[in-house]
Amino acid sequence: xxQGRAVLSIVSTLIVIVAGLALWFIWxxxxxxxxxxxVEEASAQVQTVLQRxxxxxxxxxxxxxxxxxxxxEVLVAVTKARExxxxxxxxxxxxxxxxxKELVALMASQGEITSALKNLFSLVENYPDLKAxxxxxxxQDQLEGTENRIAVARQRYNYAVRRYNTKISTFPGNIIAxxxxxxxxxxxxAKEEAQKPIEVKF
Amino acid sequence: MGKYxxxxxxxxxxxxxxxxxxxxxxxxxxxxxxxSSSRFIYDYxxxxxxxxxxxxxxxxxxxxxxxxxxxxxITTPSLGNYTISEWANMIFENWHVGKNTRGEKGILFVVxxxxxxxxxxxxxxxxxxxxxxFVGYIEREQMKPFFEEARVGxxxxxxxxLIVSRIEKFIKEGRYNPTxxxxxxxxxxxxxxxxxxxxxxxxxxxxxxxVVTEDLKEYFSAQPTPQLTLERYLEACSRHIKDPNLGIYxxxxxxxxxxxxxxxxxxxxxxxxxxxxxxxxxxxxxxVIFYPDKDWTYSPFFLKKGPAGWQLDFATMSKxxxxxxxxxxxxxxxxxxxMFAFRKYMIDENGFVWFKYRKR
Numbered sequence: 425x426x427q428g429r430a431v432l433s434i435v436s437t438l439i440v441i442v443a444g445l446a447l448w449f450i451w452x453x454x455x456x457x458x459x460x461x462x463v464e465e466a467s468a469q470v471q472t473v474l475q476r477x478x479x480x481x482x483x484x485x486x487x488x489x490x491x492x493x494x495x496x497e498v499l500v501a502v503t504k505a506r507e508x509x510x511x512x513x514x515x516x517x518x519x520x521x522x523x524x525k526e527l528v529a530l531m532a533s534q535g536e537i538t539s540a541l542k543n544l545f546s547l548v549e550n551y552p553d554l555k556a557x558x559x560x561x562x563x564q565d566q567l568e569g570t571e572n573r574i575a576v577a578r579q580r581y582n583y584a585v586r587r588y589n590t591k592i593s594t595f596p597g598n599i600i601a602x603x604x605x606x607x608x609x610x611x612x613x614a615k616e617e618a619q620k621p622i623e624v625k626f
Numbered sequence: 627m628g629k630y631x632x633x634x635x636x637x638x639x640x641x642x643x644x645x646x647x648x649x650x651x652x653x654x655x656x657x658x659x660x661x662s663s664s665r666f667i668y669d670y671x672x673x674x675x676x677x678x679x680x681x682x683x684x685x686x687x688x689x690x691x692x693x694x695x696x697x698x699x700i701t702t703p704s705l706g707n708y709t710i711s712e713w714a715n716m717i718f719e720n721w722h723v724g725k726n727t728r729g730e731k732g733i734l735f736v737v738x739x740x741x742x743x744x745x746x747x748x749x750x751x752x753x754x755x756x757x758x759x760f761v762g763y764i765e766r767e768q769m770k771p772f773f774e775e776a777r778v779g780x781x782x783x784x785x786x787x788l789i790v791s792r793i794e795k796f797i798k799e800g801r802y803n804p805t806x807x808x809x810x811x812x813x814x815x816x817x818x819x820x821x822x823x824x825x826x827x828x829x830x831x832x833x834x835x836x837v838v839t840e841d842l843k844e845y846f847s848a849q850p851t852p853q854l855t856l857e858r859y860l861e862a863c864s865r866h867i868k869d870p871n872l873g874i875y876x877x878x879x880x881x882x883x884x885x886x887x888x889x890x891x892x893x894x895x896x897x898x899x900x901x902x903x904x905x906x907x908x909x910x911x912x913x914v915i916f917y918p919d920k921d922w923t924y925s926p927f928f929l930k931k932g933p934a935g936w937q938l939d940f941a942t943m944s945k946x947x948x949x950x951x952x953x954x955x956x957x958x959x960x961x962x963x964x965m966f967a968f969r970k971y972m973i974d975e976n977g978f979v980w981f982k983y984r985k986r
Binding site for chain 2: 469473558561562563564565566568569570572573575576577580
């Protein structure tokens with residue numbers, strides 16, 4: 425009787441420990457999953473606002489064309505850069521998470537647009553009627569607003585990535601992460617130059 | 627006894643720790659102040675007079691009650707090392723602007739006089755109503771001219787008027803419902819919507835108003851009928867003609883407009899009167915054009931007959947007509963020669979004329 429009781433208590437202690445370990449394991453795993461999901465949501469938001477920026481460009485090109493038909497070269501450059509960026513964005517939106525390679529391509533294509541737009545806006549200086557038109561002013565507000573949304577979404581993406589990366593590289597995440605293939609995620613580090621919002625002085 | 631004093635001291639020190647633990651940055655708290663005399667206006671840069679502040683508080687209280695919009699206005703002596711967009715977004719999230727609404731319907735108005743920047747940031751629940759283009763437009767065409775003349779309180783109020791008329795329009799069209807709204811996913815109050823402008827407060831002594839050419843002077847002279855004069859005025863508005871010396875204005879009105887800040891946005895707003903059926907009443911040298919079939923956002927026009935023809939009497943209108951928080955007009959004085967037109971209508975104790983309901 426006495427012996428049986430001792431065995432029982434050892435077994436039950438073991439069960440409690442194993443159950444505790446399992447619960448802890450699940451808790452850590454869920455933590456990793458939810459922070460990975462936060463990264464995915466943030467990256468979806470980045471893609472949404474980048475698409476928003478691309479959607480504004482045809483309208484802008486049309487408006488500028490109405491006043492400055494002769495500036496073909498600059499307008500074509502903007503349209504081309506937009507097409508390329510649209511291609512990159514379409515490829516990426518098929519994937520669930522952003523890898524280093526995708527992010528580099530994304531940043532490069534967006535940087536191209538930024539510099540093409542910069543040329544466009546410096547050209548606008550020569551057309552006072554265009555610069556003062558309500559349509560152009562509205563487009564400029566929309567574009568600036570979108571640049572700001574991109575900055576905010578990018579910052580939130582990086583924050584989510586930082587939390588996730590910290591989780592998988594520190595205890596206890598670093599034990600569980602390799603078992604389920606949680607890998608480090610890249611940051612969206614735009615070049616200072618490329619991310620500066622376009623500012624047109626009046 | 628000593629024990630109680632000790633316990634009291636412990637509690638006091640805990641309380642004080644929390645009280646002073648609120649982070650401050652450049653004299654602006656990083657979290658919504660717990661104890662504050664105001665709910666909506668935080669004038670850390672001291673730009674608004676106490677009377678102006680009280681008026682704005684009342685206005686914003688109504689904005690919150692009637693339209694479920696929580697608008698917080700902050701003037702700050704410094705943005706630190708941040709851009710105004712970064713600063714506004716940080717404050718927006720930390721203060722959780724819009725948390726007292728049915729779904730992230732917050733607006734943050736930031737004025738940074740020393741950096742010469744102004745920004746209106748729009749919460750996620752209002753992005754559909756106040757688009758970036760609209761916000762940019764009211765900043766540029768309404769707020770900026772007032773701010774440049776150092777009339778910050780008045781400029782904020784004038785900007786709020788356009789916000790109200792926008793929301794009223796959306797409600798009428800069924801595109802906004804103050805009693806609806808859902809909490810947004812993701813836990814953020816703002817995704818960075820809105821617009822910012824460079825504004826140098828106090829850089830303009832008095833608004834420059836371009837003088838019109840001789841041809842236009844002739845065109846905008848006093849007209850043989852009140853309707854024609856109003857028509858010319860609406861045309862002047864749509865063409866953004868700000869010259870105060872047009873013949874369609876009475877002498878007192880000319881003087882009034884010389885000292886008045888006229889903005890493109892106000893003039894664009896007059897578009898609502900174009901083609902709207904009105905009622906005209908004339909008695910002697912006085913005429914009133916009013917809109918009994920419309921709501922109170924359509925205020926009446928007073929006209930006076932001079933030797934050259936009918937002229938608009940904005941000087942009297944500005945003295946006796948006021949607008950409330952919903953942009954509804956009412957009389958603050960009945961002591962003027964234009965009251966004859968309203969004799970047969972009931973006027974309530976707040977000065978509202980009841981066209982539709984009870985006729986005497």
